[in-house]
Amino acid sequence: MVLKSLDDDQAQEVVTIPLAGKSSIADYMVVASGRSTRQVAAMAQKLAERIKHSGHGPVRIEGLPAADWVLIDAGDVVVHIFRPEVRSFYNLERMWAFGDTAPAAA
Structure with a gap:
């Protein structure tokens, strides 16, 4: 449902x-980008509403006022929605890929 919502938006x-x-924080992390702070905020709000209305309980949202990086904690799934520049800076995908790729040559 999370992926469909992001795709729809x-x-x-x-x-x-x-x-x-x-990690014990969640089973999956989803990272996505929006083209602007307005799109990031809209995607986050719609996703939170869809999760709530589908019966998966309340979600926690962090970062909505600035909407450069919005975190949606839906329990088993944690979603990060970024503006592209902010996503490049933090590079969460690389941080969480430990064990999945060969180490860089020294």
């Missing part, structure tokens, strides 16, 4: 990262 560069065995 034209999220860009959606990446799903399985967290099983890496």
